[in-house]
Structures are given as C-alpha cells and as structure tokens.
Amino acid sequence: MSSTTTKSAYLAGVRDGAPFVAVAGPFAALFGVLATEAGLSVFEVMSFSLVVIAGAAQFTALQLMQDEAPTIIVLMSALAVNLRVAMYSAALTPYLGGAPLWQRIFAAYLLVDQSYALSHAKFEATPELSVPQRMAYYFGTCTLVMIVWFAGSYAGAALGTALPPDVPLDFALPIAFLSMVAPMLRTMPHVIAAFVAVVVSLLAVNVPYSMGLIVAGMAGMIAGAQTELWLKRRAA
C-alpha cells in the first residue's frame, strides 16, 4: 500500500465532504446565535461545540437548560438524541476496527452524521479499500466539516443577535438531514426502514425526553432487516 493511494483516499474524502460545508456552517452559526441569546459567552459556546460536536444534541441541551429542566434530564435527553452515533460506531467497526487505537480514538471523537454517512456508503461500494485508505477517506470527510463547524460556531457567537430575526435558519437541520437520507433510499428494505421510522416517530412524538427517536429508529432498523430477510427467502 503506497502513500499515494492513502493520500488520494484522503483527498477523495475531502472532496466528498465539501458539500456539507454549506450545511455545517449555517447550522453551527445558528447554534452560536441561539446559545449567545440564551446568555452563553463566546468561550462557553466554543467549548460546547469543541467538546460535544453534535448539533442536534447541543440544541436539545440548550433548549432544556432554558426550560430549567433538571441537569440529569438535560444530559439524558441530549445523549438519547445522540445515541445514533453509537450505532454509527458499530456500523463502521467492520471497516475501521483494524486501525491502530490512537486513530480509532480520533475517529470516534470526529464521528458525526456526515462522516458516518459518506464513509459507510464509500466502504460498502468499494470493498477493496485497505484499512489505512479507509481511515484516510474517513478523516478526509471530517476535515472541512470540522473547520466550518468551529468557525461557524464562533461566527454565530460573535454575531450574536445581530442577525435579522426572520432568517429561517431553524430549518437548516431538517433540510440537511433530508438531503442526506434521500440518496440512501436505493433498495426496498431501505425505503421500508425509512417509512416505518417516519410513521413511528410521529406516533411516538409525545414519548418524553426524546426517547421516541430511539424507539422509531429501532423500529425502522428492524423493519429494514426483516424486509431484507423476507426478500432473500422469496428469492431462494
């Protein structure tokens, strides 16, 4: 395995991750703006984004702290929203588990929706990649997104309340997630998994402390796996 192919895998990751700059930037800036409005200092906003790197969980925690929820509920809810990264970690393990521990520690720290979604799709489509090439691609997908994540948080915090109040930044997250999901709906089990998750997420919307998300996600995963088995049995 030459260093040239590792480098080109890294650059491919950077290239594939580039579109998400347009998403991560405004999203991080939105967190900066909202957190500053809630009374956090620039230093506190940056610490939050640097230590946690999880947009949805950060928004959840911010909202619940403003509602003066008990600290344990704030932590449990935000971690529940973020529980999907444990599933991402498990999904990437067959591909990255053979890498050195220090690389896996950095990979874990940088595991977000974008790095997971891009890398998992790439590793599935190109099984011939070596472990170092996969790691290089993975870190490539993180590079621009992370730079923009921290820069955006800072810009948002510095900008504070200067933004006109009617800019619909609140919808940056749904648009980002939808654009990521749409190209993944390529087989019937994938479509059924998504459909079941959507239905259950609406039925479970009043389940307290964000646990509805976990229930709906697991229902979707089971539906996808069962459909796959059913199709396999029918073909056999």
Add this chain to the structure above:
Amino acid sequence: MIDTTLLWIVIFGLGVGSFLLRFTFLGFVGDRPLPEWLLRHLRYTAVAILPALVTPLVVFSGENGSTDPTRIAAAIVTLAVGMWTKNVFLAIGAGAATLLALVYGLV
C-alpha cells in the same frame, strides 16, 4: 438565564457521554467480527434514525409546534430532488431556495 455551574456540568457530561457513545464499538470491539443479525440491522441505521429525527422537526415546524406549510414544502422539495438527482448539494440548494422564496414571499 442558564446557571454557569450547571452549564459546565452539561458541557463536560455531554462531551464524555458523546465520546463514549462514539468509542464503544470502534474502541472496545475493534476488528472482532460482529454477528450477522447485528450487521443486518446496522445497515438500516441511517435510513431509520435520520428520518425519525427529521420527521417531527418538519411536521411540527411552525410556532408552538403547529404545522408550517412553508417548511413542509421545502422538505418535500429537498427529498424529491435528493431522490431524483442523488446529489446532496442540489437537494440542499433546492430545499433552501424553496424555503427562502416562500418565507420572503417571492412566489
């Protein structure tokens, strides 16, 4: 206003908790093979969790959890363009353009 001590407890608690969630499998399991039934479910993590996260945000996107037709329209456009072109960037662009056009009354 948010209490400073509680804020730092939340920041560090979330930091440690999120890292452990991310590290569990990558770190502790390593390259030991995972059972087939687990892998079969993991294939559908993203297509299940992301729609589950996004659906309530889309459906209850208006003030006080009401339904906002503007945001529903933007979501449908994003999804349709994404499924049609398989291009994340085009999907985001189309969704954002729809939302801005509707919010600022350009249509």
